[in-house]
Amino acid sequence: MKKYITLILLLLIVTSCNHQQDKTKILQTQIDSLEIKLSKTYKPGFGEFMGNIQIHHAKLWFAGENQNWKLADFEMNEIKENLEGIQKYCSDRTETKSIGMINLSMDSLSNSILKKNKQMFERNYTNLTNSCNSCHQATNHEYNVIVVPKNPPFSNQDFQIKK
Incomplete structure (x- = not known):
């Protein structure tokens, strides 16, 4: 058993x-x-993120020039989200390590928007643009030069505040 x-x-x-x-x-x-x-x-590439940043960078200028501070703050956050996306999805790219170069300029520009100070905004926007170009130079993308925009990127958006 x-x-x-x-x-x-x-x-x-x-x-x-x-x-x-x-x-x-x-x-x-x-x-x-x-x-x-x-x-x-699908995983967005570095160029897709940078293209989006360039659009929001331009829209940010026109928002600040029109003292539309809510829109300017929105555009700053869009840029930050795209930078976070680069760090998350493009961490294998050497350029990603250099993105921190613009943090100080981003912080200063955010502060300008918070203070709703147009002159400070213009100065800090130029500093951010220069920081972007410094990063491009440091990562051997010196041929990609960003400037303060002359025309809005979209003709179907009004950047002025509606009263």
């Missing part, structure tokens, strides 16, 4: 182990499949 009980217990253990190995193989196959899918999903 002891032999039968031992044999049954042994069969249960072996069956349980095999069942566990089958589950592990199935789960590993699912993990492998998901990793392949994840590696093929």
